[in-house]
Amino acid sequence: MNKVSQEGLLDWAGPILQGALTTLEIAVLAYAIGLLLGLVGASARLSPWGPLRGLATVYSTAVRAVPELLLIILLYYAGSQALTALTNALGLPGQVAINGFVTAVGVLAFVQGAYMTEVLRGAILAIPRGQLEAADAFGFSAWTRFHRIVIPAMLPNALPGMSNLWLILIKDTALISVIGFSELFFTVQQAAASTRAHFLFYAAAGVIYLAMTLTSTALFTRLERRVRRGQPLREEV
Amino acid sequence: MTSSTQAPSPVASPRLAVEARHLVKRYGDLEVLRDVSLEVPEGSVTSIIGASGSGKSTLLRCLNLLERPDQGDLAIADEAIRFDRNPQGDIVGLDRRQLQRLRAKVSMVFQQFNLWPHFTVLGNVTEAPMRVQGLSRRRAIERAEHYLERVGLADKRDGYPAYLSGGQQQRVAIARALAMEPRLLLFDEPTSALDPERVSEVLGVIRDLAAEGRTMVLVTHEMAFAREVSDQVVFLDRGFVGEAGSPRQVFEESQDPRCRRFVAPAA
Numbered sequence: 357m358n359k360v361s362q363e364g365l366l367d368w369a370g371p372i373l374q375g376a377l378t379t380l381e382i383a384v385l386a387y388a389i390g391l392l393l394g395l396v397g398a399s400a401r402l403s404p405w406g407p408l409r410g411l412a413t414v415y416s417t418a419v420r421a422v423p424e425l426l427l428i429i430l431l432y433y434a435g436s437q438a439l440t441a442l443t444n445a446l447g448l449p450g451q452v453a454i455n456g457f458v459t460a461v462g463v464l465a466f467v468q469g470a471y472m473t474e475v476l477r478g479a480i481l482a483i484p485r486g487q488l489e490a491a492d493a494f495g496f497s498a499w500t501r502f503h504r505i506v507i508p509a510m511l512p513n514a515l516p517g518m519s520n521l522w523l524i525l526i527k528d529t530a531l532i533s534v535i536g537f538s539e540l541f542f543t544v545q546q547a548a549a550s551t552r553a554h555f556l557f558y559a560a561a562g563v564i565y566l567a568m569t570l571t572s573t574a575l576f577t578r579l580e581r582r583v584r585r586g587q588p589l590r591e592e593v
Numbered sequence: 594m595t596s597s598t599q600a601p602s603p604v605a606s607p608r609l610a611v612e613a614r615h616l617v618k619r620y621g622d623l624e625v626l627r628d629v630s631l632e633v634p635e636g637s638v639t640s641i642i643g644a645s646g647s648g649k650s651t652l653l654r655c656l657n658l659l660e661r662p663d664q665g666d667l668a669i670a671d672e673a674i675r676f677d678r679n680p681q682g683d684i685v686g687l688d689r690r691q692l693q694r695l696r697a698k699v700s701m702v703f704q705q706f707n708l709w710p711h712f713t714v715l716g717n718v719t720e721a722p723m724r725v726q727g728l729s730r731r732r733a734i735e736r737a738e739h740y741l742e743r744v745g746l747a748d749k750r751d752g753y754p755a756y757l758s759g760g761q762q763q764r765v766a767i768a769r770a771l772a773m774e775p776r777l778l779l780f781d782e783p784t785s786a787l788d789p790e791r792v793s794e795v796l797g798v799i800r801d802l803a804a805e806g807r808t809m810v811l812v813t814h815e816m817a818f819a820r821e822v823s824d825q826v827v828f829l830d831r832g833f834v835g836e837a838g839s840p841r842q843v844f845e846e847s848q849d850p851r852c853r854r855f856v857a858p859a860a
Binding site: 495500504587 | 659692695705708709712
């Protein structure tokens, strides 16, 4: 037995759990921001005003067309170059390094927002016209109509897609490892490399991802039941 | 170019809940309303009848501006609607604030009920008074309970609309409209989506409201009912008013051959 293999799972448990926590933090924040971007994006896509609609269409189309890995690298390296150039131009010397956590959340939220835009747009379009007309007929303001009628009425349609995006997002956090930020996947890579117990550590990572996704699937199922509480269960088709 | 001009005040008499002058509404090349004028006195019931496609629902929907007319003048509840018009006089826009204020005084009951499925029955009835009129939750609930009692559904307050029959849903929709304590009630074919055995429970509620002296405009295919409850009946025909007057004038004494033929089964 050589020296590196004397470290075991227990020695790495702390860092790995820390990495898992970081992964969750990134995912939750990126999801929340992506949800906001998606609401704005979907509203813009459905706006009667052409330029706004165009902008939102470009956003959702372009972002969904480029690999996320490329976007992460682009934002991290190109972003720090651009910021460095900017600060140097302002007379501040030195390099600007973008914080890995901020990059991770920023890029993933940006990508989530694009997919979320489409999920929410479809869900809003599926709201029966009459429910919105009733809100108009009673003199609801645009904001009241949006948060009291549009959002609760579209949620039952949107939640399956939203839950899908959340699962994809948790797994996409692993891409952040390419910029050397120690979330779950990066930590496990290090552990595996230093102990050579590849199977053990990658399997452990798989179990942790599985635990996260299964828990959240259960939460989404409960949430969906809640937002559908006014609708009788549909007969099987 | 558009210019915001005050409608040449369609002589808003205080006794009229609706005063419409020469309304025109087009969808592309299709002219649905060609020239329709209508006066609804406060405290009266007006029924709009006519064949499918005669423009009666469009006319009703113009009265709370769910449809924006292309030409004409409109005053609702003593207030002339300020339309934005182009130099040719065509209507191209509306004052959104006036619109919201006005709609709070005009309630509508829809053919398809259009209840909000994510709110309970009580929630459906309290929503607009709370959010639009700014009532406290407590006062809105008191009001909602009062009107749910009126339509005979007090015991369903905590249920969801999807679990009610069509007739019950429409009665909730009427309670929702009444809870705004509106100056004007609009009914857009309120019984057309109901099973035949459910029609009478909804007509019964509307009949009681008419007897109370509420101002109502009703689009309906229920001829006998229109004849019974209305003070005024308007027969729309291909975008024009074919005949208008008391039920007797329209159902028995009309000189318009198309009107006579239309009302014949009920006359």
